[in-house]
Amino acid sequence: MVRLPLSPSEVERGQRLGALLRRARGERSMLDVALDAGVSPETLRKIESGRVATPSFPTIAAIADVLGLSLDAVWSEIDGSARPVARKRLAS
Template sequence: MVRLPLTPAEVERGQRLGALLRRARGERSMLDTALDAGVSPETLRKIECGRVATPAFPTIAAIADVLGLSLDEVWAEINRPDGEVGPTGSGRTARERLAS
């Protein structure tokens, strides 16, 4: 099976996802986070670096759960309009941004 190249939008969403997971992980080690989520540290590293722009849903759900992120927060962050400041830049959570 031949995989089609990713679109620029998919690459950007992958980069946003990786940045969100790195911020949410904070000082917690990548190894501990990956093991708690049931994924390999290499998989987590690739997702955080944006090298896996379209990871499987169960993988993201497991990582988000370990990091205390709701899937709504993840979805809102990776699909925010260009130029909109993310949760760490605005001081507001994704849920607060959606409610306003």
């Protein structure tokens, strides 16, 4: 199977994903998070560093679950086209 080159937007999204996961991991060790998520520490390291810009959905879902992140939160953080949603103020 031939993999097509990633677009610049996919690379940027992968970098945002990696930064989000590093922040969410905080002081927890990469080894502990990876093992709890059922992925290899090398896979988590590559995702966090942006070297794997398009990880599989089950991998991201497992890591997000271990880190206490909702998939909606992950997507809204990494999707470059997302715009903040204005909240309506309730009348008092």
